[in-house]
Amino acid sequence: MTVPMTLTRGQVxxxxxxxxxxxxxxxxxxxxxxxxxxxxxxxxxxxxLTNPAATVPKSGSAxxxxxxxxxxxxxxxxxxxxxxxxxxDEAASVTLTAGTGSATYAVPGIPTTSPLPAPDALVVVxxxxxxxxxxxxxxxxxxxxxxxxxxxxxxxxxxxxxVVMPSDSTSYGTQTETIRPREPILHLxxxxxxxxxxxxxxxxxxxxxxxxxxxxxxxxxxxxTYAGLTxxxxxxxxxxxxxxxxxxxxxxxxxxxxxxxGGSGGAVRLTTSTSGVSDVAPVTATSFAWTTTRTIAISCxxxxxxxxxxxxxxxxxxxxxxxxxxxxxxxxxWVDSVA
Amino acid sequence: xxxxxxxTARIRVEPVEVFNDNEAPVGSQATRLVANNLxxxxxxxxxxxxxxxxxxxxxxxxxxxxxxxxxALLGTTGAFPLAINSDGSSYRIRITLYAQGxxxxxAVVLAPLDRARGTLTAVLxxxxxxxGLQTDSVWITGAGGASPALIxxxxxxPEAYSDMVGLTAEEAGSFVVPVAGLDDxxxxxAAGPQCLVTVSVWGTGTAAVYGATLTEVP
Numbered sequence: 001m002t003v004p005m006t007l008t009r010g011q012v013x014x015x016x017x018x019x020x021x022x023x024x025x026x027x028x029x030x031x032x033x034x035x036x037x038x039x040x041x042x043x044x045x046x047x048x049l050t051n052p053a054a055t056v057p058k059s060g061s062a063x064x065x066x067x068x069x070x071x072x073x074x075x076x077x078x079x080x081x082x083x084x085x086x087x088x089d090e091a092a093s094v095t096l097t098a099g100t101g102s103a104t105y106a107v108p109g110i111p112t113t114s115p116l117p118a119p120d121a122l123v124v125v126x127x128x129x130x131x132x133x134x135x136x137x138x139x140x141x142x143x144x145x146x147x148x149x150x151x152x153x154x155x156x157x158x159x160x161x162x163v164v165m166p167s168d169s170t171s172y173g174t175q176t177e178t179i180r181p182r183e184p185i186l187h188l189x190x191x192x193x194x195x196x197x198x199x200x201x202x203x204x205x206x207x208x209x210x211x212x213x214x215x216x217x218x219x220x221x222x223x224x225t226y227a228g229l230t231x232x233x234x235x236x237x238x239x240x241x242x243x244x245x246x247x248x249x250x251x252x253x254x255x256x257x258x259x260x261x262g263g264s265g266g267a268v269r270l271t272t273s274t275s276g277v278s279d280v281a282p283v284t285a286t287s288f289a290w291t292t293t294r295t296i297a298i299s300c301x302x303x304x305x306x307x308x309x310x311x312x313x314x315x316x317x318x319x320x321x322x323x324x325x326x327x328x329x330x331x332x333x334w335v336d337s338v339a
Numbered sequence: 340x341x342x343x344x345x346x347t348a349r350i351r352v353e354p355v356e357v358f359n360d361n362e363a364p365v366g367s368q369a370t371r372l373v374a375n376n377l378x379x380x381x382x383x384x385x386x387x388x389x390x391x392x393x394x395x396x397x398x399x400x401x402x403x404x405x406x407x408x409x410x411a412l413l414g415t416t417g418a419f420p421l422a423i424n425s426d427g428s429s430y431r432i433r434i435t436l437y438a439q440g441x442x443x444x445x446a447v448v449l450a451p452l453d454r455a456r457g458t459l460t461a462v463l464x465x466x467x468x469x470x471g472l473q474t475d476s477v478w479i480t481g482a483g484g485a486s487p488a489l490i491x492x493x494x495x496x497p498e499a500y501s502d503m504v505g506l507t508a509e510e511a512g513s514f515v516v517p518v519a520g521l522d523d524x525x526x527x528x529a530a531g532p533q534c535l536v537t538v539s540v541w542g543t544g545t546a547a548v549y550g551a552t553l554t555e556v557p
């Protein structure tokens with residue numbers, strides 16, 4: 001049996017849940033079941049739209065890598081890629097490949113005069129072969145045909161919302177008809193009061209993707225003096241978990257290498273304005289690989305502000321060892337847990 | 340919308356703290372904790388929809404337009420199912436924009452992409468200066484500066500948010516469409532309603548966007 005995904009979130013009125021008063025099936029328990037179904041069915045954004053500003057040459061390809069921990073409740077992902085073809089005479093054939101998904105588009109050529117017309121937004125859907133809940137790399141490959149060079153100005157990946165959830169031990173759809181007034185309280189999986197508790201325990205309400213910097217061409221630095229990976233700071237914010245918290249934990253890693261072996265190695269450093277983070281990921285490997293995942297605490301939601309704004313401005317930097325060059329092809333930051 | 344949990348936080352307890360006897364009924368304290376946690380998890384489940392700063396390195400790393408008196412699309416998310424509050428209004432999108440452009444104005448629009456251009460078309464006068472609208476789904480800035488900097492603006496409807504856009508219940512309802520998907524891994528096709536929108540960034544005049552962070556908030 002499947003449960004349809006609810007269009008709206010639930011919002012439970014807790015004022016009436018008090019000693020000596022029954023918990024009402026028609027409002028409170030029903031609202032809790034609606035909330036539980038929304039939390040298990042809603043998808044997270046794994047990669048917020050980011051701009052690699054990358055040129056993929058004609059007949060070439062580029063793979064953009066990201067590190068996250070997805071939700072086990074998701075069964076499909078949607079990648080959106082913004083591209084322009086710079087050849088004025090021919091359309092470029094652009095193929096996107098991500099997981100089980102692949103799609104090919106003809107992107108019309110444009111003259112290189114300003115103003116530039118709108119980028120084309122290309123989409124590929126990856127229907128997952130199995131559920132994934134462990135930290136790891138996800139990637140999308142953009143391949144350009146012989147028609148013309150392609151510029152990638154945006155990449156995004158979202159977990160698609162469920163349209164229905166089976167009432168089972170992997171999707172946790174709670175049958176809301178079992179929680180109406182005059183229905184018995186059942187100790188059955190995915191039904192009644194137990195269904196609400198099961199779904200809440202299995203839900204994973206993470207704001208997963210915080211910031212990613214994917215690159216087609218490595219940014220390099222051989223100086224031991226840090227140099228910026230971005231031209232401006234990046235506004236970041238974590239979800240609030242604990243009572244009175246002003247910061248929330250996120251994880252981060254860099255996809256990097258040293259161009260030559262020996263020496264003390266290079267490093268990627270993240271610093272923040274409001275939360276005062278200064279964290280360094282050492283780089284010693286001579287093949288591109290993700291650095292050991294690190295945990296930092298950045299500013300979290302401020303519920304005293306209408307927009308919940310408590311903004312941190314992130315500065316990401318790279319350093320070599322003064323002789324040898326450190327090269328970066330990506331940096332990722334994500335929320336790992338809201339338990 | 341302020342937090343909907345009494346604690347504006349999730350509350351972790353050991354089961355023995357609220358379920359203190361196998362034979363005792365489940366009390367109001369336990370149920371109220373569950374309800375508050377459901378509310379808070381729903382509050383913090385808004386997603387970051389866009390987050391970037393122009394990369395270092397060779398080549399143009401920003402979004403730009405030049406010398407135009409029309410609104411030009413600089414960048415957009417893909418279509419995504421916007422979170423909807425229990426009253427039918429949408430989650431808001433909080434905006435942080437790094438931009439540059441002494442003669443440039445910028446807009447952020449929350450709508451299906453094919454509707455965004457039509458909504459914006461009415462807000463430029465003959466000189467290419469933004470005029471007025473009556474919807475909080477559009478946020479428009481003043482002119483940028485000579486260097487990339489955080490830029491301020493306002494939504495164009497009665498809420499006049501300084502840093503957000505959002506949809507009324509009526510607007511959100513008009514964007515609800517049936518969406519197909521699978522019912523499980525390797526499963527059968529099914530369908531359900533979703534409020535599908537994009538968040539798009541536009542510029543007019545000589546304008547360049549060096550970074551943006553757009554986040555869903557309840």
